[in-house]
Amino acid sequence: MRYELYYWPEIQGRGEFIRLALEAAGADYVDVARGSKKGQGVAAMMQLMQGQSRIAADQTRLPLAPPFLKAGQELIAQTAHILDYLGPQLKLVPRDAAGRRYTQQLQLTLADLVVEAHDTHHPIASCLYYEEQKAAARKRSKIFIAQRIPKFLDYFEQVLARNPRGPAHLVGASPTYADLSLFQVVEGLRYAFPKSMKHGEKAWPRVAAVHDSVAALPRIAAYLASPRRIAFNQSGIFRRYPELER
Amino acid sequence: MRYELYYWPEIQGRGEFIRLALEAAGADYVDVARGSKKGQGVAAMMQLMQGQSRIAADQTRLPLAPPFLKAGQELIAQTAHILDYLGPQLKLVPRDAAGRRYTQQLQLTLADLVVEAHDTHHPIASCLYYEEQKAAARKRSKIFIAQRIPKFLDYFEQVLARNPRGPAHLVGASPTYADLSLFQVVEGLRYAFPKSMKHGEKAWPRVAAVHDSVAALPRIAAYLASPRRIAFNQSGIFRRYPELER
Numbered sequence: 273m274r275y276e277l278y279y280w281p282e283i284q285g286r287g288e289f290i291r292l293a294l295e296a297a298g299a300d301y302v303d304v305a306r307g308s309k310k311g312q313g314v315a316a317m318m319q320l321m322q323g324q325s326r327i328a329a330d331q332t333r334l335p336l337a338p339p340f341l342k343a344g345q346e347l348i349a350q351t352a353h354i355l356d357y358l359g360p361q362l363k364l365v366p367r368d369a370a371g372r373r374y375t376q377q378l379q380l381t382l383a384d385l386v387v388e389a390h391d392t393h394h395p396i397a398s399c400l401y402y403e404e405q406k407a408a409a410r411k412r413s414k415i416f417i418a419q420r421i422p423k424f425l426d427y428f429e430q431v432l433a434r435n436p437r438g439p440a441h442l443v444g445a446s447p448t449y450a451d452l453s454l455f456q457v458v459e460g461l462r463y464a465f466p467k468s469m470k471h472g473e474k475a476w477p478r479v480a481a482v483h484d485s486v487a488a489l490p491r492i493a494a495y496l497a498s499p500r501r502i503a504f505n506q507s508g509i510f511r512r513y514p515e516l517e518r
Numbered sequence: 519m520r521y522e523l524y525y526w527p528e529i530q531g532r533g534e535f536i537r538l539a540l541e542a543a544g545a546d547y548v549d550v551a552r553g554s555k556k557g558q559g560v561a562a563m564m565q566l567m568q569g570q571s572r573i574a575a576d577q578t579r580l581p582l583a584p585p586f587l588k589a590g591q592e593l594i595a596q597t598a599h600i601l602d603y604l605g606p607q608l609k610l611v612p613r614d615a616a617g618r619r620y621t622q623q624l625q626l627t628l629a630d631l632v633v634e635a636h637d638t639h640h641p642i643a644s645c646l647y648y649e650e651q652k653a654a655a656r657k658r659s660k661i662f663i664a665q666r667i668p669k670f671l672d673y674f675e676q677v678l679a680r681n682p683r684g685p686a687h688l689v690g691a692s693p694t695y696a697d698l699s700l701f702q703v704v705e706g707l708r709y710a711f712p713k714s715m716k717h718g719e720k721a722w723p724r725v726a727a728v729h730d731s732v733a734a735l736p737r738i739a740a741y742l743a744s745p746r747r748i749a750f751n752q753s754g755i756f757r758r759y760p761e762l763e764r
Contacts, residue, residue: 323676332680333620336627336673346616350626357619370592373603374579380596381582387633395641396654397661408642408654415643427582430569434578 274300275358276342278317281306283508284456286351286386287339292452293355295495297362303500305338320347352379355449364449375443378431378450382457385424389460390509392416392516402513413516417468421461425476428454432478439478440485447486454479455486460510465517521547521604522588524563529754530702532597532632533585538698539601541741543608549746551584566593598625601695610695621689624677624696628703631670635706636755638662638762648759659762663714667707671722674700678724685724686731693732700725701732706756711763 275294279287281303294301305317319325323334327342335349341357348354356376359365365372390398395412396405428442437445442454458479462469473480486492495501504510521540525533527549540547551563557571565571569580573588581595587603594600602622605611611618636644641658642651674688683691688700704725708715719726732738741747750756 323680332682334676334680335623336670346619348619348623350623353619353623353626373592373594373599377581377594377596377599380599391637391641395637396657397665399661399665405657408657411642411651411654415645419643419645424582430580434569434580436578 273343274302276302276304277339278304278320278342279339281314282502284502284504285508288456289351289453290339290341290354292456292492293358293362293364293449296447296452296489296491297364298491299362352376352383355379359449364447364452366444366448371443375448375450378442379453381424381427382450382453385457386509388416388420389464392464393511393513409513409516417465417517421468421472422475425479429476429478432482439481441482447489451482451486452492455483458483460504463504464510464512466512467517519546519589521545522550523547523585524550524566524588525585527552527560528748530748530750531754534702535597535699536585536587536600537746538702538738539604539608539610539695541746542693542698542735542737543610544737545608598622598629601625605695610693610698612690612694617689621694621696624688625699627670627673628696628699631666631703632755634662634666635710638710639757639759655759655762663711663763667714667718668721671725675722675724678728685727687728693735697728697732698738701729704729706750709750710756710758713763
């Protein structure tokens with residue numbers, strides 16, 4: 273099946289967690305809003321969401337926001353939920369039901385961290401400029417760095433330590449989409465808060481090892497070196513404002 | 519099966535979405551942290567989460583935070599994810615896979631709204647007092663009321679309007695856990711922002727009708743009138759600070 277991923281074309285954002293899974297599996301997919309053919313681009317994505325396109329005419333179930341995935345006739349939204357759907361098809365979850373559930377639980381926990389990472393620079397509202405909420409952003413970032421990053425990464429370190437199949441993966445004995453997402457979260461935190469992560473990361477050696485092993489997966493390494501990987505930038509979830517780290 | 523729900527005993531919070539589902543189905547469950555028997559109470563919940571209890575000794579997969587559910591030997595965390603697990607068992611989702619997925623997608627969209635509702639009074643950090651972040655809370659609430667509530671409730675109004683089985687439910691022709699959660703969100707928003715909701719709700723007649731029909735389900739009506747239903751208060755997700763509505 274050819275998957276159609278719909279997401280903003282100029283940021284990694286939440287779409288990146290889906291892209292990483294599709295890339296790691298070598299799946300056949302189109303990043304629709306980044307395309308320039310007929311029926312592609314941001315306008316096509318917006319029309320579908322607003323129920324105005326030809327594809328939307330066949331749908332009674334539309335998403336509120338990207339990312340969403342078109343798989344056959346079905347539209348599926350919500351980042352973690354898309355990964356839960358793709359997991360078995362891309363062989364990125366354990367085969368047993370409890371293992372699949374636990375992987376999704378970890379993904380949703382990572383999603384909570386992602387919301388908090390975003391809100392470090394936009395604590396008041398996404399619709400306002402960063403400059404309009406800089407004072408609050410400083411306060412939120414300070415606590416995020418001191419308390420929230422450790423809370424989450426301590427937890428994932430423990431998840432790895434407790435894995436009966438060894439600490440190389442969050443669940444089971446091979447990479448899951450949650451490992452790929454943990455890689456992305458570490459990348460993002462290192463980009464946004466380089467000094468703090470450099471200082472603090474010693475406390476999370478297993479997390480760092482998962483990051484490195486994901487980066488070394490042949491398909492992921494090829495993806496990261498390709499133009500398909502969008503660079504971090506000041507429009508995404510993880511942004512580098514040096515003043516937020518002081 | 520007797521389910522064991524673990525959640526803070528003195529607030530509705532995220533646990534309430536699970537309680538409503540268990541109550542609507544007449545399920546056999548224990549609200550563990552509210553109990554006073556041996557192995558119950560908040561201490562028991564904390565010990566389990568921290569891997570220190572007898573139950574935890576059998577577990578390699580521990581949650582980061584409540585709510586979580588013990589179902590047989592399995593611990594399941596993350597509110598929406600617990601509902602996805604319970605849905606088929608409690609007959610609170612459609613039987614087909616696509617319908618079950620769509621219900622979960624809607625639940626995760628409600629969960630996004632719940633995070634934003636919480637952050638209206640805690641935009642900087644949950645670990646600080648409201649009084650320490652009141653200025654930012656006013657700014658965040660203003661935009662939440664003006665833009666975010668309408669964005670989400672307009673969406674759910676459209677979801678109801680597009681349901682081929684009619685606008686009485688979000689998905690299919692009978693109540694799902696997402697309907698129960700929409701009830702709870704409307705209750706919460708009315709509690710936190712009574713003037714704004716009174717003024718704005720006319721725009722969402724289908725959403726209000728779902729709220730009313732859920733409240734009238736015999737088991738839910740009985741639950742809401744029982745001491746098991748904790749009242750809204752100033753420790754939960756939805757709080758009433760009149761100054762945030764001005």
